[in-house]
Amino acid sequence: MKEFIVLSEEVKAGQEKGLPIVALESTIISHGMPYPQNVKTAREVEQIIRDNGAVPATIALIDGKIKIGLSDEELEMFGNSQGVAKASRRDLAYLLATKKLGATTVAATMICAELAGIEIFVTGGIGGVHRGAETTMDVSADLEELAQTNVAVICAGAKSILDIGLTLEYLETKGVPVVGYGTEKVPAFYTRESDFDVNFQLDTPEDVAAMLHAKWELGLKGGAVIANPIPEADAMDQAFITNIVEKALQEAEENNILGKNVTPFLLGKVKELTEGKSLDANIALVKNNAVVGAKIAVAFNQSK
Numbered sequence: 001m002k003e004f005i006v007l008s009e010e011v012k013a014g015q016e017k018g019l020p021i022v023a024l025e026s027t028i029i030s031h032g033m034p035y036p037q038n039v040k041t042a043r044e045v046e047q048i049i050r051d052n053g054a055v056p057a058t059i060a061l062i063d064g065k066i067k068i069g070l071s072d073e074e075l076e077m078f079g080n081s082q083g084v085a086k087a088s089r090r091d092l093a094y095l096l097a098t099k100k101l102g103a104t105t106v107a108a109t110m111i112c113a114e115l116a117g118i119e120i121f122v123t124g125g126i127g128g129v130h131r132g133a134e135t136t137m138d139v140s141a142d143l144e145e146l147a148q149t150n151v152a153v154i155c156a157g158a159k160s161i162l163d164i165g166l167t168l169e170y171l172e173t174k175g176v177p178v179v180g181y182g183t184e185k186v187p188a189f190y191t192r193e194s195d196f197d198v199n200f201q202l203d204t205p206e207d208v209a210a211m212l213h214a215k216w217e218l219g220l221k222g223g224a225v226i227a228n229p230i231p232e233a234d235a236m237d238q239a240f241i242t243n244i245v246e247k248a249l250q251e252a253e254e255n256n257i258l259g260k261n262v263t264p265f266l267l268g269k270v271k272e273l274t275e276g277k278s279l280d281a282n283i284a285l286v287k288n289n290a291v292v293g294a295k296i297a298v299a300f301n302q303s304k
């Protein structure tokens with residue numbers, strides 16, 4: 001395993017000092033945002049993590065290695081590269097063996113974080129059960145990973161490109177707690193609320209840390225979804241975004257988009273149809289998640 005894992009200087013030093021570390025994914029950099037906003041946002045998110053007392057570890061596959069923490073040059077190169085492969089669980093071995101650039105999804109980032117001993121991971125949104133999954137069977141590998149890998153994912157809920165109700169059913173079957181951070185409702189990424197209730201509401205980083213501590217002390221395998229709503233000021237209008245998501249879903253069907261291309265296609269369409277408004281919301285919610293995630297990492301570190 002050591003053969004494949006490379007820690008950045010910052011992460012290595014942080015681990016030696018016993019500092020809290022926060023994992024960050026890289027699909028959001030390569031497939032979620034355009035250059036140069038992607039690199040700028042990634043840098044700002046890392047700085048927010050530092051400002052809140054933790055060490056950021058952006059994870060990506062570069063030159064046959066799992067990089068846990070990227071240097072400034074690596075981040076710039078990665079964010080400005082064309083054709084970076086989207087890497088989920090099934091893709092990891094192939095991309096490492098062929099030394100291709102790989103952007104880790106939530107699932108793959110969880111795997112890499114666990115290998116590096118990192119329990120807390122901040123992102124924008126998780127994958128889930130897609131609408132129409134009863135015929136397409138399109139269920140994100142992120143959900144299986146949450147069922148088996150001991151990493152907590154701080155996110156702004158699930159996008160309405162997904163079937164949020166079915167996603168919650170799947171997580172329930174797999175025993176994955178969905179916690180609302182300061183909310184009773186499952187947030188829907190661009191908006192603060194969906195029609196669905198979270199399993200549990202927790203209001204402080206200490207309370208979340210205590211729940212994670214109890215879960216893993218008991219040997220209950222798997223992660224947790226810590227759903228943190230987008231700040232009020234950055235939230236989008238519900239009717240506006242619903243309309244756009246419907247259009248994006250229709251175009252995906254007309255173009256017969258399948259497999260791993262579905263999520264990037266839908267995200268790209270939403271961005272195009274909102275004329276960039278969705279990008280501003282996306283950046284704001286990731287930064288908000290970074291604040292909360294770093295605080296949870298600090299609290300969890302103290303409970304260890």
Ligand code: PSU
Nearest residue numbers: 027028032105106125127140141260263
């Ligand atoms: N949802 C978002 N933004 C994203 C993703 C999902 O709102 O960037 C990315 C994440 O990396 C997630 C992946 O892990 O898409 C899920 O892809 P799929 O549905 O193919 O499993």
Ligand code: MN
Nearest residue numbers: 138139140259
């Ligand atoms: Mn899928």
